[in-house]
Amino acid sequence: MAAWRMSRSFLGSPLSVTEARRFVTTFLIGWPVVEAAELIVSELATNAIRHSATNRFGGRFHVMIHAQHDRVWLGVTDEGGSRSPRMLSPDEQQESGRGLLLVGALADSYGVRGDGNGRTVWAMLLVEPVATTPATPRAGSGASSA
Template sequence: MGNQPGTEDAELIISELATNAVRHSASGRFGGRFTVSVHADGDRLWLGVLDQGGPRSPHPLPPQPDEEGGRGLALVAGLAASWGVTGDDMGRIVWAVLDLAPEKAAVR
């Protein structure tokens, strides 16, 4: 993605969402897969990961100081202007919207 504004945040969000797809959905099984989508619209990026579903819906966990995992969606929520989940146990899209010019959004 280069050195454009928001690049590092976008890469981190996609990395977290992809990791969750592999760890917490059927996408992590042998032969499983997930799809990453990125859509730019002016000063905003829509970032999404489509997985193959699982028994639990993704949600942020409370901080666990002694645990290495479990902070991904909280991190996404902190970086993104908004985020959400659509779908069910057969397949989900976990998405986030990243403002590339947050100072403009604060003025509106």
């Protein structure tokens, strides 16, 4: 299967989280990782809106999908700011701090790149190869001789 990339920019509004989820499910429909990808994008888009400069007036975030035969890479790029994404320790987690924990649990790997001008939080999901059974000829098929 040929690799492909898709990206889209969204306004930094809570309503955009639903749109970002739909963007991911539309392009990953039929992929075994579609549900995990949807949850991850939902958490990362929510974080971009809540914790980064994307929440300024006119702020935006970008979602990228890079699909290959054995993996799907997802990235959400925000507009940076003074805070950085970090997984909260169990002591710090009370009403919040579950988002990146969930991303870490769902993804095969994940990370952050960039700086105060814009950060990309990314997650990579491995795709299990689909088992295929070799076709067996049906009994009675083939040429017959009289």
